[in-house]
Amino acid sequence: MRHITAISDLSVQEIDALIMKARDIMANPGRYQEACRHKKLATLFYEPSTRTRLSFEAAMYELGGQVLGFSQAEASSAAKGESVADTIRTISCYADLIAMRHHKEGAPTVAAHYATVPVINAGDGGHNHPTQTLTDLLTIQMEKGRLGNMTVGLCGDLKFGRTVHSLIEAMCRYPGVRFVLISPEELKVPSYVKIPLKQGQVPYEQTTDLQSVMPRLDILYMTRVQRERFFNEDDYIRLKDSYILTPAKLELAKPDLSVMHPLPRVNEIALAIDQDPRATYFKQTLYGKYIRMALILMLLEVQA
Amino acid sequence: MNIDSINNGIVIDHIKAGQAMQIYDFLNLGALDCPVAIIKNAVSNKMGRKDIIKIDSVLDVDLNALGYIDPAITINLIKDGERVRKYHPELPATITNIIRCRNPRCITSIEQELPHVFKLTDREKDEYRCLYCESKAGK
Ligand SMILES: [Zn+2]
Numbered sequence: 357m358r359h360i361t362a363i364s365d366l367s368v369q370e371i372d373a374l375i376m377k378a379r380d381i382m383a384n385p386g387r388y389q390e391a392c393r394h395k396k397l398a399t400l401f402y403e404p405s406t407r408t409r410l411s412f413e414a415a416m417y418e419l420g421g422q423v424l425g426f427s428q429a430e431a432s433s434a435a436k437g438e439s440v441a442d443t444i445r446t447i448s449c450y451a452d453l454i455a456m457r458h459h460k461e462g463a464p465t466v467a468a469h470y471a472t473v474p475v476i477n478a479g480d481g482g483h484n485h486p487t488q489t490l491t492d493l494l495t496i497q498m499e500k501g502r503l504g505n506m507t508v509g510l511c512g513d514l515k516f517g518r519t520v521h522s523l524i525e526a527m528c529r530y531p532g533v534r535f536v537l538i539s540p541e542e543l544k545v546p547s548y549v550k551i552p553l554k555q556g557q558v559p560y561e562q563t564t565d566l567q568s569v570m571p572r573l574d575i576l577y578m579t580r581v582q583r584e585r586f587f588n589e590d591d592y593i594r595l596k597d598s599y600i601l602t603p604a605k606l607e608l609a610k611p612d613l614s615v616m617h618p619l620p621r622v623n624e625i626a627l628a629i630d631q632d633p634r635a636t637y638f639k640q641t642l643y644g645k646y647i648r649m650a651l652i653l654m655l656l657e658v659q660a
Numbered sequence: 661m662n663i664d665s666i667n668n669g670i671v672i673d674h675i676k677a678g679q680a681m682q683i684y685d686f687l688n689l690g691a692l693d694c695p696v697a698i699i700k701n702a703v704s705n706k707m708g709r710k711d712i713i714k715i716d717s718v719l720d721v722d723l724n725a726l727g728y729i730d731p732a733i734t735i736n737l738i739k740d741g742e743r744v745r746k747y748h749p750e751l752p753a754t755i756t757n758i759i760r761c762r763n764p765r766c767i768t769s770i771e772q773e774l775p776h777v778f779k780l781t782d783r784e785k786d787e788y789r790c791l792y793c794e795s796k797a798g799k
Pocket residue numbers: 462761762763766767768790791792793794795
């Protein structure tokens with residue numbers, strides 16, 4: 357039995373196998389529709405995240421399994437002060453697999469310690485969210501046909517954006533990847549995130565200007581620049597438009613660029629771009645379901 | 661107790677001057693009823709000044725945990741008046757309930773009964789991180 361609390365819990369080979377499995381599920385959904393019959397997934401969402409929870413639940417239903425759980429802490433025994441350990445001991449008696457989201461960092465590690473069934477971290481505060489990273493990797497593989505040999509632009513809040521940090525960590529492991537880190541000075545990638553870049557001698561550059569690097573990108577991963585990240589309103593107003601993707605900026609891009617976003621978006625991608633074939637962010641959601649199906653099969657050790 | 665010689669016990673030597681009380685507290689020596697001597701600001705050829713702790717008893721504690729405080733200290737085990745072993749403590753792979761995670765976003769901030777466990781993540785840099793949230797330990 358194993359748990360997935362961080363993307364680093366999976367080797368490159370295992371990630372490749374999950375991607376292969378997800379593609380096989382997409383190609384042959386009928387072969388998998390009974391794969392998890394009589395199996396139950398518990399979705400324990402101490403913090404609401406409808407998008408992620410529905411993705412896990414849809415994944416389990418499509419495998420013929422069943423789902424139980426709660427969608428916010430108020431609806432759980434945590435509201436009565438029960439510890440994560442005790443809740444997990446209880447749920448382990450009911451479910452074959454647990455997907456857990458918690459607002460506190462490291463809660464899924466605690467859960468993994470006490471669970472007698474596999475635990476998947478479905479997001480622990482600003483810390484880890486491995487299935488988001490798997491989703492991003494499957495999306496890149498599907499859109500580009502490869503995971504190496506490309507220039508990946510990451511744009512927006514690169515300081516607090518955990519999805520960006522784990523994507524860098526995961527993509528560093530593939531050959532020929534170059535990163536372009538596009539953010540305001542205030543929201544640059546923290547130095548500890550650059551450690552894998554330096555250790556793997558992965559080329560990267562930092563810039564504050566999206567427009568100038570646009571023609572070189574194969575992937576543009578957008579994130580939200582939030583008002584509350586700035587010390588003063590003036591800085592926010594001055595900077596926010598630089599990190600909004602508009603049709604004019606997209607004009608400069610390669611015809612086969614993929615624009616990605618972990619969603620939900622607010623205004624950082626203009627609505628007009630939704631029609632552009634380079635907009636990949638809604639497809640990302642669909643890929644998210646398939647990679648979760650592949651992960652569920654792996655952790656339940658189901659041969660299908 | 662003769663400060664210079666003990667029969668069966670431990671001499672913790674080469675403690676940075678001024679750090680003896682921290683180690684005294686860390687090992688909870690206040691709870692012992694055997695003789696314990698703290699020598700402060702002893703003259704040292706190597707260090708200029710150093711502290712020494714002598715404990716006239718065989719302690720059942722993991723002295724390697726001292727490696728977290730300062731791996732340069734020397735531990736001497738004394739048996740029947742003779743020094744039988746002299747070594748530096750190793751950096752422990754994990755330390756439990758010795759330091760607390762100070763990250764307010766960590767699960768330990770709301771679950772009081774969880775042990776505070778830190779893992780050695782970089783031996784060269786003497787770096788420990790919280791088992792749960794991976795925050796660096798602050799000394
Ligand atoms: Zn912590």
